[in-house]
Amino acid sequence: MTGRGRFVTFEGIDGAGKSSHIEWFADLLRKQGHRVSVTREPGGTELAEAIREWLLSRPMSMRTEALLAFAARQDHLERVIRPALDSGVWVICDRFTDSTIAYQGGGRGIALADIETLERWVHPDLQPDRTYLFDLDPSIAAERRRSARAADRFEAEQQAFFVRVREAYLARAASSGARFRTIDSEKSIEDIRKILEVDVLNY
Ligand code: TYD
Secondary structure, X not given: OOXXXXXXXXXXXXXXXXXXXXXXXXXHHHXXXXXXXXXXXXXXXXXXXXXXXXXXXXXXXXXXXXXXHHHHXXXXXXXXXXHHHHOOOEEEEEOOHHHHHHHHHHHHOOOHHHHHHHHHHHOOXXXXXXXXXXXXXXXXXXXXXHOOOOOOOOOOOOHHHHHHHHHHHHHHHHHOHHHEEXXXXXXXXXXXXXXXXXXXXXX
Protein backbone atom coordinates (compact mmCIF):
# COMPACT_ATOMS: atom_id res chain seq x y z
CA MET A 1 0.00 0.00 0.00
CA THR A 2 1.34 3.45 -0.87
CA GLY A 3 0.19 6.99 -0.09
CA ARG A 4 -1.12 8.47 3.10
CA GLY A 5 -2.85 6.18 5.59
CA ARG A 6 -6.48 6.70 6.55
CA PHE A 7 -7.48 8.11 9.92
CA VAL A 8 -10.51 6.35 11.42
CA THR A 9 -12.04 7.25 14.80
CA PHE A 10 -14.56 5.46 17.04
CA GLU A 11 -16.84 7.58 19.22
CA GLY A 12 -19.82 7.24 21.54
CA ILE A 13 -21.00 7.65 25.12
CA ASP A 14 -19.53 5.34 27.77
CA GLY A 15 -21.24 1.96 27.50
CA ALA A 16 -22.21 2.35 23.82
CA GLY A 17 -19.93 -0.56 22.92
CA LYS A 18 -17.45 0.97 20.48
CA SER A 19 -14.41 -0.67 22.10
CA SER A 20 -15.63 -4.19 21.36
CA HIS A 21 -15.32 -3.52 17.61
CA ILE A 22 -11.96 -1.80 17.34
CA GLU A 23 -9.57 -4.78 17.36
CA TRP A 24 -11.88 -6.71 15.05
CA PHE A 25 -11.95 -3.74 12.65
CA ALA A 26 -8.15 -3.42 12.72
CA ASP A 27 -7.84 -7.14 11.84
CA LEU A 28 -10.28 -6.69 8.97
CA LEU A 29 -8.09 -3.92 7.55
CA ARG A 30 -4.92 -5.99 8.02
CA LYS A 31 -6.53 -8.86 6.08
CA GLN A 32 -7.16 -6.35 3.29
CA GLY A 33 -3.42 -5.64 3.19
CA HIS A 34 -3.25 -2.38 5.12
CA ARG A 35 -0.69 -1.57 7.79
CA VAL A 36 -2.71 -0.58 10.86
CA SER A 37 -1.99 1.11 14.16
CA VAL A 38 -4.59 1.07 16.96
CA THR A 39 -4.44 3.82 19.54
CA ARG A 40 -6.67 5.78 21.92
CA GLU A 41 -7.42 9.18 23.44
CA PRO A 42 -6.69 10.51 25.89
CA GLY A 43 -3.48 8.52 25.53
CA GLY A 44 -1.35 6.87 22.89
CA THR A 45 2.01 8.21 24.14
CA GLU A 46 3.71 8.01 27.53
CA LEU A 47 2.93 11.66 28.28
CA ALA A 48 -0.65 11.46 27.02
CA GLU A 49 -1.30 8.28 29.04
CA ALA A 50 -0.12 10.14 32.16
CA ILE A 51 -2.53 12.98 31.34
CA ARG A 52 -5.27 10.37 30.88
CA GLU A 53 -4.74 9.13 34.45
CA TRP A 54 -5.30 12.65 35.75
CA LEU A 55 -8.29 13.34 33.53
CA LEU A 56 -10.07 10.18 34.59
CA SER A 57 -9.36 10.44 38.31
CA ARG A 58 -8.69 13.99 39.59
CA PRO A 59 -11.23 16.71 40.23
CA MET A 60 -10.64 19.73 37.95
CA SER A 61 -12.52 22.53 36.22
CA MET A 62 -14.09 22.00 32.81
CA ARG A 63 -11.55 24.32 31.21
CA THR A 64 -8.66 22.35 32.66
CA GLU A 65 -10.28 19.17 31.33
CA ALA A 66 -10.51 20.60 27.83
CA LEU A 67 -6.96 21.95 27.85
CA LEU A 68 -5.53 18.67 29.16
CA ALA A 69 -7.44 16.72 26.50
CA PHE A 70 -5.86 18.92 23.82
CA ALA A 71 -2.40 18.81 25.44
CA ALA A 72 -2.55 15.01 25.31
CA ARG A 73 -3.84 15.21 21.72
CA GLN A 74 -1.00 17.50 20.61
CA ASP A 75 1.61 15.02 21.86
CA HIS A 76 -0.27 12.06 20.35
CA LEU A 77 -0.55 13.80 16.97
CA GLU A 78 3.14 14.79 16.91
CA ARG A 79 4.61 11.51 17.98
CA VAL A 80 2.17 8.87 16.74
CA ILE A 81 -0.75 9.87 14.52
CA ARG A 82 0.87 12.18 11.96
CA PRO A 83 4.05 10.09 11.46
CA ALA A 84 1.97 6.93 11.01
CA LEU A 85 -0.42 8.50 8.48
CA ASP A 86 2.52 10.04 6.59
CA SER A 87 4.18 6.63 6.27
CA GLY A 88 1.03 5.02 4.88
CA VAL A 89 -0.20 3.36 8.08
CA TRP A 90 -3.93 3.45 8.82
CA VAL A 91 -4.60 4.86 12.30
CA ILE A 92 -7.63 3.58 14.21
CA CYS A 93 -8.21 5.82 17.21
CA ASP A 94 -10.57 5.12 20.12
CA ARG A 95 -11.91 8.70 20.59
CA PHE A 96 -10.54 12.01 19.25
CA THR A 97 -11.67 15.67 19.20
CA ASP A 98 -15.35 14.74 18.77
CA SER A 99 -15.10 13.41 22.36
CA THR A 100 -13.98 16.84 23.60
CA ILE A 101 -16.87 18.46 21.74
CA ALA A 102 -19.31 15.95 23.24
CA TYR A 103 -17.97 15.62 26.82
CA GLN A 104 -16.42 19.01 27.62
CA GLY A 105 -18.77 20.89 25.26
CA GLY A 106 -22.10 19.07 25.56
CA GLY A 107 -21.52 17.39 28.92
CA ARG A 108 -19.73 20.10 30.89
CA GLY A 109 -20.98 23.17 29.03
CA ILE A 110 -17.90 24.74 27.43
CA ALA A 111 -18.84 26.92 24.45
CA LEU A 112 -18.43 25.07 21.19
CA ALA A 113 -16.56 28.05 19.71
CA ASP A 114 -13.86 27.75 22.40
CA ILE A 115 -13.29 24.05 21.68
CA GLU A 116 -13.23 24.78 17.97
CA THR A 117 -10.52 27.38 18.60
CA LEU A 118 -8.38 24.70 20.25
CA GLU A 119 -9.20 22.31 17.42
CA ARG A 120 -8.02 24.87 14.83
CA TRP A 121 -4.83 25.43 16.83
CA VAL A 122 -3.91 21.76 17.32
CA HIS A 123 -5.06 20.19 14.06
CA PRO A 124 -6.18 22.82 11.52
CA ASP A 125 -5.21 20.54 8.66
CA LEU A 126 -6.41 17.16 9.89
CA GLN A 127 -9.79 15.53 10.48
CA PRO A 128 -10.63 11.83 10.57
CA ASP A 129 -11.39 10.33 7.16
CA ARG A 130 -14.15 8.34 8.82
CA THR A 131 -15.79 8.56 12.26
CA TYR A 132 -18.03 5.79 13.56
CA LEU A 133 -20.43 7.16 16.14
CA PHE A 134 -21.90 4.37 18.27
CA ASP A 135 -25.23 5.77 19.32
CA LEU A 136 -27.22 4.39 22.24
CA ASP A 137 -29.93 5.57 24.60
CA PRO A 138 -28.12 6.70 27.78
CA SER A 139 -30.32 4.53 30.02
CA ILE A 140 -29.30 1.38 28.11
CA ALA A 141 -25.66 2.50 28.14
CA ALA A 142 -25.89 2.96 31.93
CA GLU A 143 -27.15 -0.64 32.27
CA ARG A 144 -24.23 -1.90 30.20
CA ARG A 145 -21.76 0.13 32.28
CA ARG A 146 -23.10 -1.29 35.52
CA SER A 147 -21.98 -4.76 34.51
CA ALA A 148 -18.46 -3.54 33.66
CA ARG A 149 -15.60 -2.48 35.97
CA ALA A 150 -15.51 0.41 38.49
CA ALA A 151 -16.59 3.79 37.11
CA ASP A 152 -14.03 6.52 36.38
CA ARG A 153 -14.78 10.24 36.83
CA PHE A 154 -16.82 10.47 33.60
CA GLU A 155 -18.60 7.14 33.92
CA ALA A 156 -19.77 8.18 37.40
CA GLU A 157 -21.75 11.11 35.94
CA GLN A 158 -25.56 11.19 36.09
CA GLN A 159 -27.72 10.21 33.15
CA ALA A 160 -28.49 13.88 32.30
CA PHE A 161 -24.78 14.36 31.57
CA PHE A 162 -24.82 11.51 29.03
CA VAL A 163 -28.04 12.83 27.47
CA ARG A 164 -26.17 16.10 26.76
CA VAL A 165 -23.06 14.24 25.53
CA ARG A 166 -25.19 12.21 23.14
CA GLU A 167 -26.97 15.32 21.82
CA ALA A 168 -23.64 17.05 21.21
CA TYR A 169 -22.35 14.02 19.30
CA LEU A 170 -25.43 13.88 17.10
CA ALA A 171 -25.24 17.63 16.42
CA ARG A 172 -21.56 17.34 15.52
CA ALA A 173 -22.33 14.42 13.20
CA ALA A 174 -25.08 16.44 11.52
CA SER A 175 -22.79 19.45 10.98
CA SER A 176 -19.62 17.62 9.95
CA GLY A 177 -20.79 16.26 6.64
CA ALA A 178 -19.65 13.03 5.09
CA ARG A 179 -17.06 11.71 7.51
CA PHE A 180 -19.56 10.47 10.14
CA ARG A 181 -21.39 7.15 10.14
CA THR A 182 -23.84 6.86 13.02
CA ILE A 183 -24.34 3.26 14.11
CA ASP A 184 -27.33 2.13 16.15
CA SER A 185 -25.67 0.32 19.06
CA GLU A 186 -28.82 -1.67 19.79
CA LYS A 187 -28.05 -3.73 16.68
CA SER A 188 -26.33 -7.09 17.18
CA ILE A 189 -22.54 -7.34 17.06
CA GLU A 190 -22.86 -9.31 13.80
CA ASP A 191 -25.04 -6.65 12.16
CA ILE A 192 -22.68 -3.87 13.25
CA ARG A 193 -19.70 -5.75 11.83
CA LYS A 194 -21.51 -6.18 8.51
CA ILE A 195 -22.08 -2.41 8.37
CA LEU A 196 -18.38 -1.74 9.04
CA GLU A 197 -17.29 -4.35 6.50
CA VAL A 198 -19.33 -2.78 3.72
CA ASP A 199 -18.50 0.79 4.67
CA VAL A 200 -14.74 0.30 4.72
CA LEU A 201 -14.79 -0.42 0.98
CA ASN A 202 -15.98 3.16 0.39
CA TYR A 203 -12.95 5.13 1.49
P1 TYD B 1 -12.89 5.50 27.26
O1 TYD B 1 -12.23 5.90 26.00
O2 TYD B 1 -14.33 5.22 27.18
O3 TYD B 1 -12.05 4.33 27.84
P2 TYD B 1 -12.52 3.09 28.70
O4 TYD B 1 -13.22 2.22 27.72
O5 TYD B 1 -11.21 2.58 29.18
O6 TYD B 1 -13.41 3.65 29.79
O7 TYD B 1 -12.67 6.58 28.45
C1 TYD B 1 -12.17 7.79 28.27
C2 TYD B 1 -13.05 8.81 28.94
O8 TYD B 1 -12.52 10.11 28.70
C3 TYD B 1 -14.48 8.82 28.45
O9 TYD B 1 -15.37 8.86 29.54
C4 TYD B 1 -14.60 10.11 27.68
C5 TYD B 1 -13.53 10.99 28.26
N1 TYD B 1 -12.97 11.96 27.31
C6 TYD B 1 -13.26 13.31 27.46
O10 TYD B 1 -14.00 13.68 28.38
N2 TYD B 1 -12.71 14.22 26.59
C7 TYD B 1 -11.89 13.84 25.56
O11 TYD B 1 -11.41 14.69 24.79
C8 TYD B 1 -11.60 12.44 25.42
C9 TYD B 1 -10.71 11.98 24.30
C10 TYD B 1 -12.16 11.54 26.30
